[in-house]
Amino acid sequence: MRNSRSTKGFLLVALLPLLGCSENVATAPDLDLIDVKPRTLEVLLPFEDFVQQSSILGGYGSSSDFGSGVVAKEFQGFTAKTIMRFSSYPESLELQGASSGLKFIGGRVVLSFDSVQGPVNEAISLEISATQQAWDVKTVTWDVAVDTVGDRTTWVQAGAESSIVLASGDLNSHLAGDDSVTTFASISMDVDSATVAAWGLGSSSQGMVVASTDSGTSLNLWDAQLVLKAVPFSNPDTIIEVPVPVSDLSFITNPLPVTPEGWLRVGGLPSWRSVMTIKLPEQVEGSIEICGKIGCLFDVAKSQLNLAELILRTRETELGYRPTRPLGIQIRSVLSPSLLPKSPLGDPIGALQGVTIQPEFFSGSEGETAIFSLTDLLEFDSDELSGMFPSETIVLLSNNEGSTVNFASFQGSGSSGSPTLRLLLTVPELGSGP
Amino acid sequence: MRPLYLGCCILCLMFPEVAEGQSLLGSTGLGMKLEPVDATQRALGGMGVGGRTPTIIPGNPVASLDLLASTASVTMQPMWGKYELGSSEGTFSGTRFPIIGLAFPLGTSGVATFTLNSFFDQNSSAAVRDTLQLLGNDIPVTDQSDLLGGLSALRMGWAQRILPSLAVGGSVGVYTGSVERNFVRSFDVDSLPMLGTIQDFSDSKAWNYSGPLISVNLSWDPFTSLQLASSLQWSGDISLNPMGATGGDKHAIRAPLEVRIGGNWIANPDLSLSAGFSSSDWSDSGHADLDAVAVGRTASYGVGLEWEATRFWAGTFPLRVGFRGSTMPFLFKDHKVKERTVSAGFSVVLAEAFELPIAALDVAIEVGKHSAGDLRENFKRLTVTLRAGNR
Numbered sequence: 001m002r003n004s005r006s007t008k009g010f011l012l013v014a015l016l017p018l019l020g021c022s023e024n025v026a027t028a029p030d031l032d033l034i035d036v037k038p039r040t041l042e043v044l045l046p047f048e049d050f051v052q053q054s055s056i057l058g059g060y061g062s063s064s065d066f067g068s069g070v071v072a073k074e075f076q077g078f079t080a081k082t083i084m085r086f087s088s089y090p091e092s093l094e095l096q097g098a099s100s101g102l103k104f105i106g107g108r109v110v111l112s113f114d115s116v117q118g119p120v121n122e123a124i125s126l127e128i129s130a131t132q133q134a135w136d137v138k139t140v141t142w143d144v145a146v147d148t149v150g151d152r153t154t155w156v157q158a159g160a161e162s163s164i165v166l167a168s169g170d171l172n173s174h175l176a177g178d179d180s181v182t183t184f185a186s187i188s189m190d191v192d193s194a195t196v197a198a199w200g201l202g203s204s205s206q207g208m209v210v211a212s213t214d215s216g217t218s219l220n221l222w223d224a225q226l227v228l229k230a231v232p233f234s235n236p237d238t239i240i241e242v243p244v245p246v247s248d249l250s251f252i253t254n255p256l257p258v259t260p261e262g263w264l265r266v267g268g269l270p271s272w273r274s275v276m277t278i279k280l281p282e283q284v285e286g287s288i289e290i291c292g293k294i295g296c297l298f299d300v301a302k303s304q305l306n307l308a309e310l311i312l313r314t315r316e317t318e319l320g321y322r323p324t325r326p327l328g329i330q331i332r333s334v335l336s337p338s339l340l341p342k343s344p345l346g347d348p349i350g351a352l353q354g355v356t357i358q359p360e361f362f363s364g365s366e367g368e369t370a371i372f373s374l375t376d377l378l379e380f381d382s383d384e385l386s387g388m389f390p391s392e393t394i395v396l397l398s399n400n401e402g403s404t405v406n407f408a409s410f411q412g413s414g415s416s417g418s419p420t421l422r423l424l425l426t427v428p429e430l431g432s433g434p
Numbered sequence: 435m436r437p438l439y440l441g442c443c444i445l446c447l448m449f450p451e452v453a454e455g456q457s458l459l460g461s462t463g464l465g466m467k468l469e470p471v472d473a474t475q476r477a478l479g480g481m482g483v484g485g486r487t488p489t490i491i492p493g494n495p496v497a498s499l500d501l502l503a504s505t506a507s508v509t510m511q512p513m514w515g516k517y518e519l520g521s522s523e524g525t526f527s528g529t530r531f532p533i534i535g536l537a538f539p540l541g542t543s544g545v546a547t548f549t550l551n552s553f554f555d556q557n558s559s560a561a562v563r564d565t566l567q568l569l570g571n572d573i574p575v576t577d578q579s580d581l582l583g584g585l586s587a588l589r590m591g592w593a594q595r596i597l598p599s600l601a602v603g604g605s606v607g608v609y610t611g612s613v614e615r616n617f618v619r620s621f622d623v624d625s626l627p628m629l630g631t632i633q634d635f636s637d638s639k640a641w642n643y644s645g646p647l648i649s650v651n652l653s654w655d656p657f658t659s660l661q662l663a664s665s666l667q668w669s670g671d672i673s674l675n676p677m678g679a680t681g682g683d684k685h686a687i688r689a690p691l692e693v694r695i696g697g698n699w700i701a702n703p704d705l706s707l708s709a710g711f712s713s714s715d716w717s718d719s720g721h722a723d724l725d726a727v728a729v730g731r732t733a734s735y736g737v738g739l740e741w742e743a744t745r746f747w748a749g750t751f752p753l754r755v756g757f758r759g760s761t762m763p764f765l766f767k768d769h770k771v772k773e774r775t776v777s778a779g780f781s782v783v784l785a786e787a788f789e790l791p792i793a794a795l796d797v798a799i800e801v802g803k804h805s806a807g808d809l810r811e812n813f814k815r816l817t818v819t820l821r822a823g824n825r
Contacts, residue, residue, distance in 0.1 A: 040566055351630075
């Protein structure tokens with residue numbers, strides 16, 4: 001009996017102190033008692049102190065990836081023509097339950113536009129012409145008709161000027177100039193039976209060029225169609241229309257943007273990318289807090305990285321390629337620099353959506369700053385760091401490559417607004433013991 | 435009696451940390467010094483020597499000489515209170531397990547003991563909010579520093595009664611334990627959306643302790659009603675060893691000689707008076723940071739009264755009251771830290787054999803305060819010791 005009572009007593013008492021087991025450590029309002037005095041300092045590294053190499057790579061994607069065409073004439077110094085090829089014609093058609101062959105006697109081209117830059121509410125003169133030499137949709141440019149492996153053929157006349165004009169007309173432009181409103185307009189232009197017949201042969205020279213003859217405008221061509229006029233063999237008294245979609249579509253521009261020298265370019269179509277190989281320096285100039293008034297170099301490896309930002313300054317982009325909408329630009333790691341320009345890339349560094357830069361930043365001569373976070377890329381563990389910091393190759397690219405002909409321009413090494421790397425470093429001036 | 439052992443074992447497994455502290459005083463010097471005394475001594479304001487109750491006290495195996503059976507004891511110590519430091523105030527609470535002990539009687543006149551006790555409590559936390567001029571903005575930062583750990587002592591002891599009125603004892607042991615310091619500087623840029631995320635600065639370091647310690651004890655009853663006892667504790671250097679990735683050199687801390695004396699006088703069969711005194715000097719530790727905050731020679735003293743009021747449960751029911759005053763060995767913000775407590779307690783004998791307790795519950799409640807400059811801590815400390823012998 002006594003044993004039983006003892007046991008119960010022990011268990012009861014054993015539980016009582018546990019009521020107070022939750023720990024609530026008093027928090028002192030200062031650190032005087034603890035030997036920790038970290039210093040956080042801001043360091044701005046000039047271009048030459050952290051960039052080992054930079055280059056501009058172009059040719060990513062093709063104008064044919066854009067999915068629509070551009071037609072412009074001397075719009076801010078920029079001229080563009082859309083070049084297209086139509087699909088094969090149908091050989092027969094189902095009419096009243098029976099298949100019938102077709103005889104094509106002519107046709108018309110219907111072009112649909114969805115936005116305009118330049119004067120609005122004015123008629124815009126357009127013309128279509130038939131190409132006379134072979135061209136390749138993936139590689140065609142203002143100067144070159146074909147640029148494939150083993151075959152580089154320039155246009156007889158640059159800008160496919162050797163094409164034969166088929167028709168012209170005025171687009172009654174009631175398109176909205178405001179990007180926020182999408183409106184549509186279309187124009188139909190007749191083509192003769194000979195042209196229809198030539199296009200039906202399916203040769204590589206088959207094609208049509210759409211150009212504007214009014215200066216100072218730029219149109220986005222979002223759809224094109226060849227509507228054939230045909231007579232069915234089974235019913236020669238009837239004329240029917242047979243739509244034929246576009247099979248290949250691209251656009252050519254003039255002038256072609258020159259390869260940047262001493263500055264950076266991102267975006268465009270085909271797209272440009274700017275590549276930089278960067279490396280943290282082993283030492284930076286210490287502040288008075290770190291070094292005292294005499295100054296000194298302090299080891300970056302002995303600090304902890306709180307923030308790393310690449311600061312770029314925008315520069316004026318060439319007319320015609322100047323962004324008209326905000327551009328999203330991101331930075332990714334180049335996973336195999338030796339494989340550039342075809343190296344695989346890592347995930348975006350910093351914000352997934354990159355940095356959005358307003359179009360007006362690229363129109364002034366002063367430029368504005370654009371800041372990209374590199375903290376995730378450059379952070380290091382000083383305990384695990386052995387020897388020097390590793391080099392990292394990064395690439396700046398457009399969030400939506402192939403979605404616009406416009407590109408971003410940034411100052412490079414040769415200007416006053418050259419890229420800088422801003423670091424926030426905390427130096428752990430900790431005591432030797434607890 | 436086996437369930438009693440089982441209960442103790444479960445507690446030990448549940449709470450492997452011997453000591454956890456809560457007071458702001460854990461942040462200065464080696465932390466807050468903890469007296470290795472059980473609930474009976476706590477209630478009497480004692481120093482761990484010269485008590486009447488057979489129990490297990492680290493560094494004093496003589497206290498276990500009158501245990502009849504192999505005994506295990508565990509002491510639990512919930513503590514809670516509030517503090518004021520200048521204009522800052524707050525609360526703290528927590529539970530320690532300052533002593534775990536085993537004693538094995540060797541014949542009728544000897545005993546061997548094994549104890550683990552906390553020695554310095556190094557739990558503390560501090561936070562400061564400030565503003566740094568960075569990135570062209572005033573950026574709010576919070577620096578948070580936490581210490582977690584403590585210095586403990588693991589000892590084995592032996593005591594022998596060499597005359598009916600004279601007993602000697604000694605123990606050898608090692609310092610053990612560790613402390614981890616975590617520091618985080620966080621940048622609050624929520625109010626500055628134009629800035630990107632700034633990563634925290636964090637630093638974590640850990641050290642462990644090692645070093646020898648030896649104590650000798652003497653207990654002498656010059657009269658039947660009077661018992662005098664003393665204890666002398668010598669420590670070798672306490673070695674502070676960096677752990678893991680923590681860089682830096684080892685540090686050696688010279689621990690001082692610690693003297694304890696105490697006694698009790700049986701005024702009549704039901705009433706006894708006890709008193710105790712201890713002293714040490716941490717000012718010559720050989721560690722500059724520690725010496726800078728060392729007070730010099732400090733003393734603790736206490737007096738208490740025990741009255742066997744009646745019988746309760748399976749044995750006597752002693753009631754105790756006491757007072758303790760002490761000065762902590764390290765300064766807190768350049769001020770001496772004083773502790774004053776008044777205490778009360780009792781014991782419940784849960785099982786006895788031959789009219790002697792072999793299982794008991796000792797309880798002490800202290801109400802006290804710490805004062806150092808503009809620091810005021812008012813606290814309550816409950817100490818519960820479970821002693822269980824194997825019949």
